[in-house]
Amino acid sequence: MELKTALTYLKGIGPNRAALLKKELGAETVGDLLEHYPTSFLDRSQVYKIADLHGAEMPQIQLRGRFIAASLQGEGARTRLVTAFTDGTGVIEVVWFRQAASIQKSLNPDVTYVLFGKPTEFNRRWQLVHPELDTEASAEKHRGLRGVYPLTEGLRNRGITSRQLHTWMVTALDSNPPIPEILPEQIVRANGLMSRAEALHAIHRPANMIEAQRARHRLKFEELFYLQLNIIRYGRNRKAALKGHVFSKIGHYFNSFYERCMPFELTGAQKRVIREIRSDMNTGRQMNRLLQGDVGSGKTLVALLTMLIAIDNGTQACLMAPTEILATQHYESISAMAGELGLNIKLLTGSTPKSRRDEIHSQLTDGSLNILIGTHAVIEDNVRFARLGYVVIDEQHRFGVAQRARLWQKAEIAPHVLVMTATPIPRTLAMTVYGDLDVSIIDELPPGRKPVTTVLRYDVNRQQIYNALHRQLLAGRQAYIVYPLIDENPKLELRDLQTGYDNIAHLFSDFKVAMVHGRMKPSEKERQMQLFASGEAKILVATTVIEVGVNVPNASVMIIENAERFGLSQLHQLRGRVGRGADQSYCILMSRQNLSHDSRHRLQVMTATTDGFILAEEDMKLRGPGDIEGTAQSGLHINLKIASLVADTPILQQARTAAEQLLDADPQLASYPGLRLTLSRLFDRTMDWARIS
Numbered sequence: 001m002e003l004k005t006a007l008t009y010l011k012g013i014g015p016n017r018a019a020l021l022k023k024e025l026g027a028e029t030v031g032d033l034l035e036h037y038p039t040s041f042l043d044r045s046q047v048y049k050i051a052d053l054h055g056a057e058m059p060q061i062q063l064r065g066r067f068i069a070a071s072l073q074g075e076g077a078r079t080r081l082v083t084a085f086t087d088g089t090g091v092i093e094v095v096w097f098r099q100a101a102s103i104q105k106s107l108n109p110d111v112t113y114v115l116f117g118k119p120t121e122f123n124r125r126w127q128l129v130h131p132e133l134d135t136e137a138s139a140e141k142h143r144g145l146r147g148v149y150p151l152t153e154g155l156r157n158r159g160i161t162s163r164q165l166h167t168w169m170v171t172a173l174d175s176n177p178p179i180p181e182i183l184p185e186q187i188v189r190a191n192g193l194m195s196r197a198e199a200l201h202a203i204h205r206p207a208n209m210i211e212a213q214r215a216r217h218r219l220k221f222e223e224l225f226y227l228q229l230n231i232i233r234y235g236r237n238r239k240a241a242l243k244g245h246v247f248s249k250i251g252h253y254f255n256s257f258y259e260r261c262m263p264f265e266l267t268g269a270q271k272r273v274i275r276e277i278r279s280d281m282n283t284g285r286q287m288n289r290l291l292q293g294d295v296g297s298g299k300t301l302v303a304l305l306t307m308l309i310a311i312d313n314g315t316q317a318c319l320m321a322p323t324e325i326l327a328t329q330h331y332e333s334i335s336a337m338a339g340e341l342g343l344n345i346k347l348l349t350g351s352t353p354k355s356r357r358d359e360i361h362s363q364l365t366d367g368s369l370n371i372l373i374g375t376h377a378v379i380e381d382n383v384r385f386a387r388l389g390y391v392v393i394d395e396q397h398r399f400g401v402a403q404r405a406r407l408w409q410k411a412e413i414a415p416h417v418l419v420m421t422a423t424p425i426p427r428t429l430a431m432t433v434y435g436d437l438d439v440s441i442i443d444e445l446p447p448g449r450k451p452v453t454t455v456l457r458y459d460v461n462r463q464q465i466y467n468a469l470h471r472q473l474l475a476g477r478q479a480y481i482v483y484p485l486i487d488e489n490p491k492l493e494l495r496d497l498q499t500g501y502d503n504i505a506h507l508f509s510d511f512k513v514a515m516v517h518g519r520m521k522p523s524e525k526e527r528q529m530q531l532f533a534s535g536e537a538k539i540l541v542a543t544t545v546i547e548v549g550v551n552v553p554n555a556s557v558m559i560i561e562n563a564e565r566f567g568l569s570q571l572h573q574l575r576g577r578v579g580r581g582a583d584q585s586y587c588i589l590m591s592r593q594n595l596s597h598d599s600r601h602r603l604q605v606m607t608a609t610t611d612g613f614i615l616a617e618e619d620m621k622l623r624g625p626g627d628i629e630g631t632a633q634s635g636l637h638i639n640l641k642i643a644s645l646v647a648d649t650p651i652l653q654q655a656r657t658a659a660e661q662l663l664d665a666d667p668q669l670a671s672y673p674g675l676r677l678t679l680s681r682l683f684d685r686t687m688d689w690a691r692i693s
């Protein structure tokens with residue numbers, strides 16, 4: 001057999017099962033099937049004695065012996081087969097609840113069987129329920145360590161078990177198909193990897209756990225290496241292909257702002273990222289940069305200063321935000337900061353009236369508008385710029401790659417793009433997830449910030465919390481109280497919010513309470529936000545619409561109801577709404593008392609750290625990288641079979657370095673046809689490796 005042999009040639013796989021395997025696992029050939037890797041291993045290397053069974057928690061083990069009694073008990077659907085099995089050292093009760101009658105018929109008292117299962121002690125007698133049942137001959141096929149394979153719903157429904165998959169793997173491997181090496185020889189050597197052939201054999205039936213580990217390592221490396229090769233190559237090609245504006249000078253606007261309007265000294269991190277952006281803007285290649293910085297790290301000022309560079313070089317700039325509230329806030333803070341410069345700055349959102357919209361359109365095309373700030377409205381087809389040089393996208397996870405591309409189409413030369421996000425993800429991961437973006441990080445908060453004190457509290461503590469809140473309000477501070485989106489059900493959500501609001505308004509009747517939620521009319525939302533921002537309302541009861549952007553430095557308390565329903569990154573974003581002023585701020589996570597282990601752990605991590613990177617990593621460990629905001633729209637379909645972008649960061653780093661070195665030496669991989677073929681098979685939708693020769 002060969003790797004490219006169709007699966008129907010494997011014993012036990014007919015056209016129906018072949019079709020099923022294709023549908024469920026995407027496997028059409030022996031090679032495809034062998035790339036369905038086990039997630040853990042069962043140990044069938046030893047046979048235990050019944051006399052040696054002990055302890056409360058036995059693992060799955062093998063026993064060898066004969067059946068000395070078997071009888072059907074119970075009636076109808078309740079019928080079960082109860083047997084006695086002995087290996088000469090003791091007797092164990094073996095029970096089947098399903099297919100009891102047919103199993104009874106098949107049992108032969110003269111045959112030696114091998115059982116595999118997890119023994120339990122029941123009424124001081126050992127019992128084995130539904131073990132795997134083999135004759136000595138068939139047990140031979142499963143000897144040693146055996147992979148446990150992930151199964152899809154579809155496979156399960158059609159009765160395909162992990163054991164069945166393993167049998168096919170063994171049959172395929174026993175036919176000794178030639179397994180060529182795909183990785184360049186020097187990379188295999190330099191990274192101490194198993195050969196591909198060794199690894200494919202060892203991953204399905206390793207001699208021991210160390211061998212299994214080495215096989216996993218090799219296959220993870222290989223997978224991450226392909227991923228990195230593809231991404232790096234894509235990024236390099238894009239850079240080479242896309243010409244960009246050359247912003248060679250720092251001019252009037254930047255300098256005047258720096259000298260006259262700077263509200264404060266830049267932090268070291270702000271200075272560094274501005275330098276990184278500046279030097280990108282000067283290369284003649286289009287910049288595509290991701291700016292990561294925790295909430296409150298001062299990304300807006302970076303955006304403004306770099307937009308001034310674009311204007312100094314004769315182009316227009318555009319800042320796009322995901323929500324109307326956020327766009328408005330950017331518009332206000334940027335207008336306030338840059339007011340003295342005499343720039344023409346305009347806000348464009350879905351609710352901008354027609355007459356104003358027309359004015360904006362004409363000022364954009366005649367070039368008199370310098371900075372356009374807005375929501376999705378700015379990428380509508382009828383919005384045209386005279387000379388768009390620079391686009392800043394805030395909270396990009398809501399904008400996909402396709403939307404970014406639409407912006408580029410608005411200009412003859414693609415504008416430089418800065419994507420800002422407060423969702424911190426580890427650097428290597430960012431490079432993978434956002435593929436073609438370079439990464440800048442603001443890892444320093446402006447001076448004088450006190451870390452927010454975070455505590456976890458339950459309903460029984462409610463009175464105490466409200467007392468503390470009352471003291472803060474009396475001291476002149478303001479507070480947020482946030483309710484989660486419940487069950488995606490707008491009615492329930494509003495009801496809970498309304499109940500919460502009524503309750504709070506009643507308890508704190510001396511203070512004005514505002515309320516916002518996602519389904520309010522924009523004008524009403526705006527009015528409520530304004531009440532809170534101006535300080536007239538002391539409490540803002542809200543859903544997560546306040547998550548991004550809202551900036552009220554006087555707010556020092558954030559109470560999050562049903563905190564267990566939120567992801568860590570989201571909690572972190574919410575918490576970022578407080579701690580913006582000079583006062584000590586508090587974040588109170590309210591939750592149910594009986595929490596799952598994971599939920600409790602998550603909330604405890606929240607109380608233990610304010611470091612967004614640590615939280616992001618924890619979030620990914622708990623929820624998997626598939627859930628990281630942004631990955632779905634990142635334009636890369638990352639579908640890993642064995643590696644984890646989170647747990648395998650060290651391997652990811654090694655693979656990345658190896659991929660960079662290889663592409664430095666051979667940018668088109670001309671000397672590696674096998675590698676090119678593999679890449680085109682894996683990534684045919686992102687780029688055509690097969691065409692490169």
Ligand code: ADP
Pocket residue numbers: 264265266267270293294295296297298299300301422446447551580
């Ligand atoms: P984010 O990165 O979350 O968008 P902002 O840009 O909204 O953060 O900045 C948060 C707050 O910090 C704002 O009130 C802003 O004026 C202030 N700020 C920004 N940079 C500095 C700095 N270098 N020194 C002091 N305060 C700053």
Ligand code: MG
Pocket residue numbers: 299300394549
């Ligand atoms: Mg911001």
